[in-house]
Amino acid sequence: MAENQGVSPETWLARALGRHDEATHGVVPGIHPATTFLREGDLSYPGLVYARPDNPTFTAAEQLLSQLEGAQESILFGSGMAAATAVFQTLRPGDHVVGPTVMYWALRRWLKGYCEQFGIALTLVDMADTDAIAAAVVPGKTQVVWVETPANPTWSITDLSAAADIAHKAGAVLAVDNTVPTPLLTRPIEHGADIVMHAATKYLNGHSDVVMGTLSCARADHPAWQAMKAVRRDIGGIPGPFEAWLLLRGMRTLALRVERACGTAMKVANHFHGHARVAEVLYPGLPSHPGHAVAARQMTGGFGGMLSIRVAGGGPASVEAAARLRLWTRATSLGGVESLVEHRASVEGPDSPCPPDLLRLSCGIESADDLIADLEQALAGV
Incomplete structure (x- = not known):
């Protein structure tokens, strides 16, 4: 769309790439609930065939995401897990995957079980350690290097350019949870990744009312990408048209929400860094964070709206502090307009790499001062 050339991502988002309802000239694109489409008299299809591989409502969000990611193509899935697992469902017995020790726990749990069941070798490493990634890949056998950066919930940082170089030299694709x-x-x-994944339930939608996932690719003709598209088509891992429409609606305010969340997270991190009742603040925006230099190089416009605090006094103190919070909502997920807190160790179980004293914080769009005051009163009581 020519009118989107030379303008900023904030403008692409607010305008949804200038899309409108062609039938009514409404400034908001319409919802297309049709599941099947007409053939011509000669039985050929002039356009779409069936809603499982294609739906016009998907296209607006997919094209906007591709523009934002600098991708050739993007596709929507019914959930973030559906999108992420599609990457690995293209593999065969005997293949090898390298992934992070610290990552979204549900995917980590699924990946370990899936690889064991289907004879796929899996190596989990500290992705902040480039040498560890290089030592883990097996040229000719490693098919996917999976990266999550910042990594949930300790927010460690992976050097994407270095990881891409290592993956490509081994003949693997680099897939990044963004x-x-x-x-x-x-x-x-832009840093060499082949595949980019989003749990669109989180920041892309941003209102805690849609479950969805996405994949984007650097090259639409890459065999791995074609295989991932086939997985979505064959298992029917798609969202509904109304959910796709809600995603596009949410994305139109993404720039405002991310800017606010980043500013709040930075303010919270600075306030509690060195606090008497906080053992450690984990946030890549702090110069003390071990991945700060890499994050500053590959993140522009902020360091994200997520941070974690390790409460002095250990696990029981962290649980008690969470219970005393009044404004931070005790709930799972992240990236919404409301600020959330979660004690990850109790959710993830005994094999979790998450410290028991850690509280994960997802900053919303409330007043940063109010959120800080709420944390202060909660910590004061433990």
């Missing part, structure tokens, strides 16, 4: 930074802060394809 849920937390969003393409406004990090565009992994």
